[in-house]
Amino acid sequence: MKQIIIIAIILLSTSVLFAQEDTDFYKHEVRVSHGDTFVTSELRLEKEVSYTNFSFAYFYRPKKFFWLGVNIVNYFGEKTHYDWREYYANGSFEDFSKSKMKNCTIIAPEIRLSYLNKKAVILYSGFSAGVGIENGYDYPHIFGSAHLTFFGISGNLGKNNNIVIGGELGVGFKGLGSVHAGYRF
Numbered sequence: 001m002k003q004i005i006i007i008a009i010i011l012l013s014t015s016v017l018f019a020q021e022d023t024d025f026y027k028h029e030v031r032v033s034h035g036d037t038f039v040t041s042e043l044r045l046e047k048e049v050s051y052t053n054f055s056f057a058y059f060y061r062p063k064k065f066f067w068l069g070v071n072i073v074n075y076f077g078e079k080t081h082y083d084w085r086e087y088y089a090n091g092s093f094e095d096f097s098k099s100k101m102k103n104c105t106i107i108a109p110e111i112r113l114s115y116l117n118k119k120a121v122i123l124y125s126g127f128s129a130g131v132g133i134e135n136g137y138d139y140p141h142i143f144g145s146a147h148l149t150f151f152g153i154s155g156n157l158g159k160n161n162n163i164v165i166g167g168e169l170g171v172g173f174k175g176l177g178s179v180h181a182g183y184r185f
Contacts, residue, residue: 025117026162029059029069031182033168035175052076053175057182059112067112071128071147073173075104104134106145106173112152119161122154132173147172154180 033055052075059069082098108130116123129146147170154166164182168174 025061025064026184027061029057029061029067029164029182029184031055031057031059031164031180033057033174033178033180035168035178053178055174055178055180057110057180059110064117065114067110067114067124067126069110069112071106071108071110071130071174073106073108073132075106075134076101100135102135104132106130106132108145108147108173110147112149120156122156122166124152124154125149126152126170128172128174145173147174149174156184 035053035055053073054076055071055073057069057071059067061067082100083095085093085095087093108128110126110128112124112126114122114124126149127147128149129144132143132145134141134143149168149170151170152166152168154164157163157165162184164184165180167177167179169177
């Protein structure tokens with residue numbers, strides 16, 4: 001069994017090396033993404049709140065197959081309404097109502113490994129983990145969050161192949177699927 005695993009790792013490593021072109025590549029990338037938040041809402045048991053997920057990211061690429069970056073993800077949700085009644089010592093009471101926009105911001109570093117680098121397309125996988133802050137009912141809530149990208153694809157467009165469009169499939173704070181557009185320089 002160990003031999004099979006070692007052979008599989010060696011074959012995967014050599015296939016990754018042969019999938020890289022020997023051309024110059026852009027070292028920096030900025031992108032904007034929009035992901036689905038259905039899974040995130042279900043995991044957080046907030047089925048009545050629907051979110052919109054926008055992500056801003058910067059990546060630095062020291063090697064052709066290795067990327068380092070940071071994500072800033074923002075969730076904007078529906079308004080949450082609060083109703084309460086306060087009673088006073090003289091027996092009277094007063095009703096109050098308040099609403100606030102539900103939102104959350106996550107900042108997370110990311111490591112990405114590309115296993116196919118061609119002129120027109122890049123295929124990759126990645127992992128990201130960080131800290132989030134969300135507005136609670138009376139106080140902000142701070143929590144840890146992670147995202148695993150199983151499969152990502154970026155199509156390179158433009159005269160210099162530096163305009164990027166693509167998508168990702170994964171699980172975590174970016175959602176189950178996301179689409180992105182960006183620029184490499």
